[in-house]
Amino acid sequence: MAQLAVYIHWPYCLNKCPYCDFNSHVAETIDHAVWQRSYGREIAYWADRIGPANVTSVFFGGGTPSLMAPDSVAACLQAVASAWDLADDAEITLEANPTSVETGKLAAFRAAGVNRLSLGVQALNGAALNFLGRQHDVAETRVAIETAAQLFDHWSMDLIYARPDQTVADWISELEDALTYEPEHISAYQLTIEKGTPFFADHRAGVFELPEEEAGAAFYDETNARLQDAGLARYEISNYARPGAESQHNLAYWFARDYVGIGPGAHGRLMLNGAVRATRQIAAPAGWLDAVQRDGHGTQEEAMLDVLQLRDEVAMMGLRLSTGIDKAAFAARVGIPFERAFSQTRLLSLQAEGLLAIDAHSARATAQGLVRLNSLLVYLLSR
Amino acid sequence: MTDPTLIRNFAIVAHIDHGKSTLADRLIEVCGGLSEREMKSQVLDSMELERERGITIKAQTVRLAYKARDGLTYQLNLMDTPGHVDFTYEVSRSLSACEGSILLVDASQGVEAQTLANAYLAIEAGHEVVPVLNKIDLPAAEPQRIKAQIEEVVGIAAEDALEISAKTGEGVAEVLETLVEKLPAPVGDRTKPLQALLVDSWYDSYLGVVTLVRVREGVLRPGQKILMMAAGRSYKVDQVGVFTPARENVDELGPGEVGFLTASIKTVADCQVGDTVTDDGNPTQSALDGFKPSVPVVFCSLFPADAADYEDLRESLAKLRLNDSSFVFEPENSQALGVGFRCGFLGLLHMEIVQERLDREFDLNLIATAPSVVYRLHMRNGSLLELHNPSDYPDVMKIASIEEPWIKASIMVPDQYLGAILSLCTERRGEQVELTYVGNRAMVIYRLPLNEVVFDFYDRLKSVSSGYASLDYELDGFRESDLVKVTILVNAEPIDALSLIVHESSAEPRGRAMCQRLKDLVPRQLFKIAIQAAIGGKVIARETVGAMRKDVTAKCYGGDATRKRKLLDKQKKGKKRMRQFGNVEIPQSAFISALKMSED
Ligand SMILES: Nc1nc2c(ncn2[C@@H]2O[C@H](COP(=O)(O)OP(=O)(O)OP(=O)(O)O)[C@@H](O)[C@H]2O)c(=O)[nH]1
Ligand SMILES: C[S@@+](CC[C@H](N)C(=O)[O-])C[C@H]1O[C@@H](n2cnc3c(N)ncnc32)[C@H](O)[C@@H]1O
Ligand code: SF4
Ligand SMILES: [Mg+2]
Numbered sequence: 001m002a003q004l005a006v007y008i009h010w011p012y013c014l015n016k017c018p019y020c021d022f023n024s025h026v027a028e029t030i031d032h033a034v035w036q037r038s039y040g041r042e043i044a045y046w047a048d049r050i051g052p053a054n055v056t057s058v059f060f061g062g063g064t065p066s067l068m069a070p071d072s073v074a075a076c077l078q079a080v081a082s083a084w085d086l087a088d089d090a091e092i093t094l095e096a097n098p099t100s101v102e103t104g105k106l107a108a109f110r111a112a113g114v115n116r117l118s119l120g121v122q123a124l125n126g127a128a129l130n131f132l133g134r135q136h137d138v139a140e141t142r143v144a145i146e147t148a149a150q151l152f153d154h155w156s157m158d159l160i161y162a163r164p165d166q167t168v169a170d171w172i173s174e175l176e177d178a179l180t181y182e183p184e185h186i187s188a189y190q191l192t193i194e195k196g197t198p199f200f201a202d203h204r205a206g207v208f209e210l211p212e213e214e215a216g217a218a219f220y221d222e223t224n225a226r227l228q229d230a231g232l233a234r235y236e237i238s239n240y241a242r243p244g245a246e247s248q249h250n251l252a253y254w255f256a257r258d259y260v261g262i263g264p265g266a267h268g269r270l271m272l273n274g275a276v277r278a279t280r281q282i283a284a285p286a287g288w289l290d291a292v293q294r295d296g297h298g299t300q301e302e303a304m305l306d307v308l309q310l311r312d313e314v315a316m317m318g319l320r321l322s323t324g325i326d327k328a329a330f331a332a333r334v335g336i337p338f339e340r341a342f343s344q345t346r347l348l349s350l351q352a353e354g355l356l357a358i359d360a361h362s363a364r365a366t367a368q369g370l371v372r373l374n375s376l377l378v379y380l381l382s383r
Numbered sequence: 384m385t386d387p388t389l390i391r392n393f394a395i396v397a398h399i400d401h402g403k404s405t406l407a408d409r410l411i412e413v414c415g416g417l418s419e420r421e422m423k424s425q426v427l428d429s430m431e432l433e434r435e436r437g438i439t440i441k442a443q444t445v446r447l448a449y450k451a452r453d454g455l456t457y458q459l460n461l462m463d464t465p466g467h468v469d470f471t472y473e474v475s476r477s478l479s480a481c482e483g484s485i486l487l488v489d490a491s492q493g494v495e496a497q498t499l500a501n502a503y504l505a506i507e508a509g510h511e512v513v514p515v516l517n518k519i520d521l522p523a524a525e526p527q528r529i530k531a532q533i534e535e536v537v538g539i540a541a542e543d544a545l546e547i548s549a550k551t552g553e554g555v556a557e558v559l560e561t562l563v564e565k566l567p568a569p570v571g572d573r574t575k576p577l578q579a580l581l582v583d584s585w586y587d588s589y590l591g592v593v594t595l596v597r598v599r600e601g602v603l604r605p606g607q608k609i610l611m612m613a614a615g616r617s618y619k620v621d622q623v624g625v626f627t628p629a630r631e632n633v634d635e636l637g638p639g640e641v642g643f644l645t646a647s648i649k650t651v652a653d654c655q656v657g658d659t660v661t662d663d664g665n666p667t668q669s670a671l672d673g674f675k676p677s678v679p680v681v682f683c684s685l686f687p688a689d690a691a692d693y694e695d696l697r698e699s700l701a702k703l704r705l706n707d708s709s710f711v712f713e714p715e716n717s718q719a720l721g722v723g724f725r726c727g728f729l730g731l732l733h734m735e736i737v738q739e740r741l742d743r744e745f746d747l748n749l750i751a752t753a754p755s756v757v758y759r760l761h762m763r764n765g766s767l768l769e770l771h772n773p774s775d776y777p778d779v780m781k782i783a784s785i786e787e788p789w790i791k792a793s794i795m796v797p798d799q800y801l802g803a804i805l806s807l808c809t810e811r812r813g814e815q816v817e818l819t820y821v822g823n824r825a826m827v828i829y830r831l832p833l834n835e836v837v838f839d840f841y842d843r844l845k846s847v848s849s850g851y852a853s854l855d856y857e858l859d860g861f862r863e864s865d866l867v868k869v870t871i872l873v874n875a876e877p878i879d880a881l882s883l884i885v886h887e888s889s890a891e892p893r894g895r896a897m898c899q900r901l902k903d904l905v906p907r908q909l910f911k912i913a914i915q916a917a918i919g920g921k922v923i924a925r926e927t928v929g930a931m932r933k934d935v936t937a938k939c940y941g942g943d944a945t946r947k948r949k950l951l952d953k954q955k956k957g958k959k960r961m962r963q964f965g966n967v968e969i970p971q972s973a974f975i976s977a978l979k980m981s982e983d
Contacts, residue, residue, distance in 0.1 A: 189937040213933050213934075252941075265942070267945060316947060355909070378951065381951065383955075
């Protein structure tokens with residue numbers, strides 16, 4: 001039976017962080033019953049469209065899903081289980097922010113069926129949390145981490161580095177601090193300035209400065225080295241895990257497997273009747289609710305991807321992984337063999353420059369290739 | 384029609400900035416050619432570029448009616464000419480339409496290089512030359528000393544030269560009287576077949592092609608069927624008229640008169656300056672002498688920044704050429720810059736002006752390569768190759784010897800700057816021919832390779848003399864020389880548009896400078912980039928642009944796939960503006976900047 005990853009988007013946050021360009025909104029009141037029902041209806045809609053499948057993972061992302069009512073989480077999981085086959089050992093992740101209120105709900109989330117927690121720590125430094133506009137201080141954050149570690153067999157923390165005025169040494173000691181909690185998984189992101197965010201305007205106006213390319217590279221190299229030492233291997237550009245503790249759900253994205261997107265602004269990739277479709281749900285929470293009420297689903301767009309688009313996506317996602325692209329999986333997904341999908345001269349020159357390693361079964365970016373992946377992709381994929 | 388005895392045709396010639404256009408203003412004013420409201424300074428400098436730079440580029444003709452002290456009204460045809468050495472060709476053409484010249488000399492600066500050059504042109508044209516001292520309102524004016532200088536240096540009588548201020552108008556009335564008295568009237572027979580000299584032509588968006596003529600014999604009228612003798616094309620005349628300076632139609636132009644005609648001429652090539660215009664049904668037996676064709680000495684290539692503008696560029700060049708017959712162009716194809724044109728000019732200022740006019744009047748965004756000169760290549764097989772473009776340089780093994788053009792330059796300079804000028808000329812491989820003094824001013828004559836002059840010589844001359852040195856030059860034949868072609872390579876691939884032909888002695892510094900410039904301009908990318916300068920197979924300079932260190936998106940999950948793919952598509956499209964050199968792609972803008980900087 002076909003495998004399926006399920007993403008469920010919760011669009012609300014306590015406050016909008018100035019660097020964030022996710023589909024997240026701040027609301028006065030939330031009618032949890034309505035949300036619970038709507039998720040259920042949209043899951044049922046997709047169950048109809050997709051047919052039987054083995055659900056390998058469910059991911060509650062946001063926004064801030066730790067603001068959901070735990071019984072909504074439980075209801076969603078029930079809906080998923082009745083729509084498809086949901087194995088007992090399927091990975092069920094929920095993103096949580098480390099404020100004290102949310103920490104108080106962690107046990108209830110576990111009871112609802114969540115078996116992996118992704119904690120948005122971001123920093124272990126008061127000034128940095130403040131700069132990032134976060135609603136939790138360092139002490140609260142530490143309590144949240146400890147609670148997560150106690151309650152969950154599997155948990156991860158998100159960190160943001162290369163912040164203004166942060167030195168590599170500052171960052172490494174912050175990372176050491178995080179490692180004392182012995183996480184099995186860390187997502188460490190270099191701070192990215194996204195268009196349309198308050199940080200974008202501030203940065204352009206010179207309110208703060210970020211490390212240049214060279215310094216950014218030093219941050220990254222040090223991060224890799226330190227986490228490697230701690231037994232957390234880099235399996236994706238910004239993701240590190242003890243072997244076996246990789247996020248199964250996120251791997252589904254990078255392996256370019258099928259995933260269904262539920263909730264406002266959620267994206268999906270589904271192979272239906274032999275063609276891969278890109279789906280996108282209505283982003284505005286109210287708009288999505290209305291559509292689900294009316295039509296049973298809130299799909300904004302469903303588009304077929306042509307061979308080139310598919311090839312680009314599979315390469316773009318797959319080359320982020322340390323293991324790279326599996327050639328057989330590539331051919332099955334894209335419809336043409338790996339070798340025929342790219343310019344031979346470009347593949348050869350990327351290999352000659354030591355940026356790409358290709359063997360009989362796979363193609364992966366080398367460490368040198370990974371840090372330059374954007375330009376590598378433009379070079380590889382343009383005519 | 385005016386009786387030829389009541390006509391006076393004259394040009395105003397001078398060194399740059401000695402006040403020709405300002406004197407023209409005063410003459411127009413005194414004769415009432417323009418009302419006070421219409422008058423502005425240097426009114427004949429009508430091009431935006433002329434007004435901005437305060438120089439005359441195009442010669443202009445004005446007909447004035449002057450009531451002289453003898454009670455008769457004379458028709459004066461005045462030609463204001465440019466003073467810069469690059470526009471000498473404009474001056475010569477204007478002179479051929481007149482019988483006399485005013486030689487205007489700034490009474491404080493005295494005789495400068497172009498004073499001399501233009502005075503000789505007027506004398507050669509058989510003109511009566513009337514010396515006039517201008518700017519006597521300036522405290523530094525020394526009319527007596529300058530008169531002596533004119534006599535000594537130019538060799539014409541100047542004792543009675545008028546002393547005027549074109550600015551205040553002082554003495555201007557006397558100028559008009561003197562013109563009527565001293566200049567010969569034109570001669571010509573109105574009963575003979577039409578014989579007129581095509582002096583100039585230009586494109587007017589309203590009138591189409593406008594042609595300026597000087598009638599020698601016969602009469603030109605609207606409706607007449609005319610023949611352009613050299614071009615062999617005939618047209619029916621639409622309008623005949625003059626500039627006062629406003630355009631005014633007239634019934635006819637007779638012998639001695641200067642004016643314009645329009646004839647629905649579509650092909651710009653049919654209006655070559657110097658051609659003879661005659662009556663198609665009753666043609667003259669003798670074509671006029673015409674003009675020596677102008678010889679372009681400086682070349683560069685022009686490419687449209689946007690390849691889609693290529694056809695526009697071709698058309699604009701053709702229109703501009705109608706207005707300026709002294710520049711030439713032919714199609715060219717470059718790997719780095721796409722399709723464009725190789726163009727020849729009379730000098731650097733001329734080149735600059737043409738580029739700016741294309742930019743402004745035709746709204747074209749252009750890329751220009753570094754200026755170069757014409758080389759003569761004697762090939763081992765005995766043939767002679769004229770090389771206009773370094774990128775056409777043949778295999779060195781096939782070349783027996785190379786000759787480069789030399790010039791004879793006359794430089795006038797106050798003696799305290801002489802030392803600096805001499806060392807500049809020596810540094811540029813110059814050979815001194817003559818050094819003379821007039822008072823505390825030195826005049827040096829040097830022979831110099833033109834190649835050394837097109838590369839910033841004029842600017843250096845001005846800067847080492849605090850702006851006081853003036854330069855005139857003429858071509859002085861070709862000489863054999865140790866020239867080499869320096870090729871610039873990016874990842875071992877030559878970039879045609881950046882190659883240079885230079886003297887062996889400056890190959891290395893020039894090659895190195897270009898590599899360094901490119902290094903700063905080429906953005907770091909996926910692969911490291913080797914930039915080299917080479918003579919044949921021998922590398923003489925090299926720089927490396929390191930590969931970029933980090934360029935990767937930190938975060939990319941399921942929801943980002945579409946957005947990131949679209950971004951990728953955009954970047955792929957951006958690549959189309961890039962030029963591919965082996966593995967690397969270089970933005971065209973980097974080449975453009977490298978070329979711009981090499982002009983400095
Ligand atoms: N003080 C003073 N300045 C003058 C006089 N005549 C001209 N000028 C100034 O000298 C400068 C050059 O005058 P133009 O009339 O443009 O000189 P030009 O000879 O036409 O210059 P080109 O056409 O570029 O060769 C202007 O700034 C004039 O105002 C004069 O009699 N006295
Ligand atoms: C879906 S987001 C938000 C999850 C949760 N709401 C939170 O804020 O903790 C997941 C992670 O992306 C990272 N992230 C978001 N915006 C980023 C940015 N502009 N630069 C770098 N990392 C970013 C943060 O580490 C964040 O925890
Ligand atoms: S809490 Fe998370 S999703 Fe919400 S605004 Fe902040 S970073 Fe974005
Ligand atoms: Mg002038």
